[in-house]
Amino acid sequence: MSTSTRFPVAPLREWVRRTDVHAAARLSLLVEVLRVLDGEEASSLLGRGELADRLERWRYQWLNQQSTRLTAEDRRSLDCLDRMANELSGRGGRPPRRTRQLVRDDGLAGPEIAEAWRHLDPARPLAPLVERARALTIERFGEPAARDPRPASGRRMLLYAPLYLSSHCINFCTYCGFRYPRQLRRRHLSFAEAQGEANVLLRRGFRHILLVGGEFPRLTTAEYYAQVIEWLTRQAVAPAVEIAPQSTRHYARLAEAGACCVTLYQETYDETLYAEYHPKGSKASYDWRFEGLDRAADAGIGRLGLGILLGLADPVEDTRAMMQHAAYLQARHPDRTIAFSLPRIHDAPQGFRAPYRIDDELFVRLYCVLRLGFPDAELVLSTRENAVLRNRLADICITQMSAGSCTAPGGYEDRKDGGSGEQFPVSDHRTAGEMAAWLTTRGYRVAWRIGAR
Ligand code: SF4
Known part of the structure; x- marks a missing residue:
């Protein structure tokens, strides 16, 4: 024809x-x-x-x-x-691709998601929701044969670490410490420096590393990331990326190099607010970002990480939209794993005030709703949150946590940096070893590499 x-x-x-x-x-x-x-x-x-x-x-x-x-x-x-x-x-x-239309259309949400949405109503009691989320997480991420009386019942918790490669960025995201043209000591790691940082994380036991970088076309090219990914893969690491959206061809290059996961937060699905927070730079292009995970899946990436930046917009509406987005991706790529993260703004660069305040109870509720809607999804929690809240959420529904994180390029090898050049401050300062010890005491199976359930 x-x-x-x-x-x-x-x-x-x-x-x-x-x-x-x-x-x-x-x-x-x-x-x-x-x-x-x-x-x-x-x-x-x-x-x-x-x-x-x-x-x-x-x-x-x-x-x-x-x-x-x-x-x-x-x-x-x-x-x-x-x-x-x-x-x-x-x-x-x-x-x-009809991402915009389909994500706006509630028809994509199956009965599990529709049921989960009902719990977004803050008038509904939180305690039964927490219990359902906890039970579902043990059911899907536990070992059915092993009945462990401890709180985690022997379920798996994956530990990972971010590895910041570059703080150079051409984007103007008003809430971000790396935004252009903010004055800070910016750093772009050479391949050898990236290896040095990764070696610190390898010595700590990590075999799942999230590569993070700002968008700076001259430096943070797909080939630059592919080189680091290939080397990490040879060290038996499962590398993930949290970088600028790529073309399908460049995602295919990253997949071929060994990238197992792409994390790409939409930040907010409210298009008017999105335009205000991203006034200039390539990130101003809503569609390019919105369809990024679809391109990544087309290119062969196995795990798709979605997220919204809590504080930017109505958290309930954004959570609904993100779940719609995930349902769209799941329908289009049924063999891919979905992951969610809910980074919350605590500190932002001078001059930025997050217009929406998300308290801990709502934060917990949102994670529980995600678990109900997507029982098999990875729920990820970073060290932006403090240890007390992280412990509480781990025991409910989180399946993946970072530990001992530094959010400045070169920060693992060069601790005397004293935090300058960080994207955001870390609140949970426990080391990877301390985190693993706490998890083990609670009855978790600590996983350092992706794959185990
Ligand atoms: S959020 Fe990302 S794209 Fe925006 S300024 Fe920060 S590093 Fe750059």
């Missing part, structure tokens, strides 16, 4: 001519794409990937400029670009 039968090529060309200031370049790209798709021109896998990448960039350029004003014709044309890119990448048949 020719491409003109499978894709509405004539209307697409007409749309380009009428609406695109770069029409000539777009049309010549289309000619190239159609020749390859029709088999008139042989193309290597690399060549097909390059063409798919160019279609993807074209689609996002359009979305960045027009996403809130799309006509039905725009949508059809953008869907066509999406489907062509999928076919070039060997994913023909995958329906086009």
Whole structure:
């Protein structure tokens, strides 16, 4: 079947001519794409990937400029670009991305999620919700054969550590310590320095390491991360990344290097507030970020980490939207693991005040609701929170915790930094060993690498 039968090529060309200031370049790209798709021109896998990448960039350029004003014709044309890119990448048949529409549509939420949402109402008692979340977590993450009388009943807790690679960033996120052009001692680790930091974490026992970096295209390239990931993989580490959104092609490079997980927080799903918090830089592009996890899954990444930054917007609405987003990803990629994290703003750079206050009871409620809606999801808790609250939440529903963290590049080897250059201050200062000891006493199976349940 020719491409003109499978894709509405004539209307697409007409749309380009009428609406695109770069029409000539777009049309010549289309000619190239159609020749390859029709088999008139042989193309290597690399060549097909390059063409798919160019279609993807074209689609996002359009979305960045027009996403809130799309006509039905725009949508059809953008869907066509999406489907062509999928076919070039060997994913023909995958329906086009409709993330925005589908995430807004409650119809995606199954009965478990709909039931969980009812508990977002603060008038409902918290104690029974906590008990259900606790029981579900033991059921899904415990060892059914081993009945352990201790609080954790022998269930698994995965420990991980963040490894900050770079604090250089071109984005203006108003709430972040790394935002541009804030004055701080910025640092970008060389490959050797990254190895030094990782070696500290390896000596502490970590085999799951989260690579974190600001967005600085000249320095934090996909190839830079891939090099660090490849080395970590050779040390039997399961590396995850929490970095700027990447193209499908670059995510594929990270997956090939050994990245097992991509964490990409939307921060807030409220588009008006999102625009206020991200006034400039590439992070201002809502769609590029919003569809990042979908691209990561298409590229072969096995674990998808979602999150909202609590304090930025209505936490209940944001939690609902994030769960919708997860339901969308789960429907599209049923074999991937979903993970959630709820970072909460405690300290922000001078001049920023979080407009929403989230107290501990609401914080606990939100995590419990996530457990009810997604019983098998990893629930992740960082050292932003203090030890007392972390202990409480661990005993309820958390399955993955960081420990002994430093949020400044080079901070593990260079403790005399005294905290300068950190993205945010750490509240739980227990070492990895102290954390592991506490967990063991409570009856957890401490896991240092990803995989075990
Ligand atoms: S939140 Fe991320 S993208 Fe934004 S300024 Fe901080 S490091 Fe950069």
